[in-house]
Each structure stands twice: as C-alpha cells, then as structure tokens.
Amino acid sequence: xxxxxxxxxxxxxxxxxxxxxxxxxxxxxxxxxxxxxxxxxxxxxxxxxxxxxxxxxxxxxxxxxxxxxxxxxxxxxxxxxxxxxxxxxxxxxxxxxxxxxxxxxxxxxxxxxxxxxxxxxxxxxxxxxxxxxxxxxxxxxxxxxxxxxxxxxxxxxxxxxxxxxxxxxxxxxxxxxxxxxxxxxxxxxxxxxxxxxxxxxxxxxxxxxxxxxxxxxxxxxxxxxxxxxxxxxxxxxxxxxxxxxxxxxxxxxxxxxxxxxxxxxxxxxxxxxxxxxxxxxx
Numbered sequence: 001x002x003x004x005x006x007x008x009x010x011x012x013x014x015x016x017x018x019x020x021x022x023x024x025x026x027x028x029x030x031x032x033x034x035x036x037x038x039x040x041x042x043x044x045x046x047x048x049x050x051x052x053x054x055x056x057x058x059x060x061x062x063x064x065x066x067x068x069x070x071x072x073x074x075x076x077x078x079x080x081x082x083x084x085x086x087x088x089x090x091x092x093x094x095x096x097x098x099x100x101x102x103x104x105x106x107x108x109x110x111x112x113x114x115x116x117x118x119x120x121x122x123x124x125x126x127x128x129x130x131x132x133x134x135x136x137x138x139x140x141x142x143x144x145x146x147x148x149x150x151x152x153x154x155x156x157x158x159x160x161x162x163x164x165x166x167x168x169x170x171x172x173x174x175x176x177x178x179x180x181x182x183x184x185x186x187x188x189x190x191x192x193x194x195x196x197x198x199x200x201x202x203x204x205x206x207x208x209x210x211x212x213x214x215x216x217x218x219x220x221x222x223x224x225x226x227x228x229x230x231x232x233x234x235x236x237x238x239x240x241x242x243x244x245x246x247x248x249x250x251x252x253x254x255x256x257x258x259x260x261x262x263x264x265x266x267x268x269x270x271x272x273x274x275x276x277x278x279x280x281x282x
C-alpha cells in the first residue's frame with residue numbers, strides 16, 4: 001500500500017519476523033534509487049511487479065523475488081529513509097535528508113574516468129584524489145553525527161553540473177572537493193579555495209580551518225586560502241563550499257609524499273577534525 005505525500009510511505013502487511021533488524025538497504029542516491037532487501041522470500045505475500053507511480057515524489061516501485069524479496073523505489077529527488085514495524089506491518093518511509101540528518105557533507109572526489117586531472121611524477125591526479133577522498137570518507141562515515149554523500153566512489157567522471165546539483169538537491173550543509181595541483185616544478189604546498197561571499201563567510205572560515213590542519217599536521221608548505229569565484233562547483237553550490245588542493249603533482253617532493261599511506265592517514269584525520277570543527281560554524 002503506497003501513500004503519497006512529502007514523506008511517501010510503503011506499508012507492507014502480512015510479513016512475519018523482526019524485519020526491522022533483517023532488512024538490508026542499498027541507497028543508490030546518485031541514481032535516486034533505494035532498495036530494501038527484506039532478507040527472506042515473501043513471494044507468497046508480495047508478487048514480483050513494477051508499479052508506475054509517477055507522482056511528485058516517486059517514479060516507480062519494483063518488486064523482485066530471486067531468493068529474497070527486494071523492493072526498489074525510484075524517486076524524483078534524493079531521499080533518505082526510515083524503516084519501522086508496527087501492528088504486523090512494515091513501513092518504509094522516505095524523508096528528505098535534512099529531515100533525518102542534522103550534519104550533512106557532500107564529499108566530491110575531483111576528476112575520474114576519462115578525466116585524469118593533472119599528471120606528474122608518475123601520478124594521476126584522479127587516483128591521488130580518490131585515495132585521499134576515500135580515506136576521508138571512511139572517517140566521516142564512521143562518525144554517528146555526520147552523514148556523508150559522495151559524488152563518486154569509483155573511477156567514473158561525474159560532470160561538474162552533477163556534482164553541485166547533487167549537493168543542492170540533498171540540501172547539504174557543507175561541500176568539500178578533493179583535488180591536487182600542478183604548476184612549475186619549483187612550486188609546492190597546500191592551498192584551500194573557497195567562494196567569496198559578502199553575506200556568508202562560513203566557507204572562508206572553514207577553508208581556513210582545513211588549511212591550518214593540513215599545514216600543521218602534514219607539514220605542507222602553506223600557500224594559504226584563496227577566494228575563487230570562477231570555479232563551477234564552488235560558484236553553483238548553495239552551501240559553504242571549499243576545494244582542497246593538497247599538493248603539486250608537478251613538484252617532486254610533494255609527489256613523493258601525497259599518495260603514500262602514511263601521509264593519507266595523517267591528512268584524512270586532519271581534514272576530518274577540521275570538518276568537525278567547521279560544523280560548529282554552520
């Protein structure tokens with residue numbers, strides 16, 4: 001039984017067992033699909049079918065029964081979810097991310113796929129960004145007070161438009177983009193970029209927190225924070241947004257450090273702690 005509304009609900013009756021503990025959820029938010037695996041075969045109660053809803057909230061609801069019953073809800077915008085069980089019914093409720101989470105960060109790993117970013121000293125920027133970004137993701141994901149969404153988690157290329165649109169759709173509190181730099185071989189160090197605003201200085205303040213943390217904990221040359229109104233992902237996101245340029249692949253000393261496990265471990269903890277501190281400003 002589907003109930004439309006700003007919090008769409010799917011009510012499932014006639015199911016036995018403690019489903020709230022056995023349901024496994026796959027949240028494919030980048031494609032706006034949430035799959036609830038009920039953990040057992042309920043084909044005798046719920047038949048395999050695809051329902052076209054196409055209201056203001058939900059596109060389709062699909063049920064499949066290969067081994068375990070899976071219900072996939074395709075939505076029109078990014079939703080989070082709640083699962084409850086009451087009076088023999090299981091209730092799958094969709095809620096907007098801000099209705100469930102108080103601190104949301106979108107983590108953007110720069111470049112990817114056919115876009116390698118800069119290349120230097122045997123390194124591809126997209127790969128260094130990925131190694132750094134996934135280490136930071138794991139720390140954020142482990143924090144019960146923070147919900148983290150990713151623009152990519154594999155070697156694919158999301159467009160710049162997709163990256164900022166995802167953050168805006170989620171209504172995130174903070175957008176953090178991970179990059180590395182390139183210039184002449186003599187230039188080295190870390191810089192953190194932010195969008196200049198006369199009315200909202202939170203991005204600048206958080207950029208300074210992150211910059212200080214990387215310089216102090218990782219010993220990188222301090223190139224400071226820089227206002228950049230020309231960068232698409234900073235200019236088009238509706239929340240405080242920063243872009244970290246950790247090091248220069250074109251510099252031999254930076255390149256020798258920034259992709260090592262020890263550096264990435266120290267770097268990710270420094271940035272994580274700065275983000276936690278930054279949320280106090282939001």
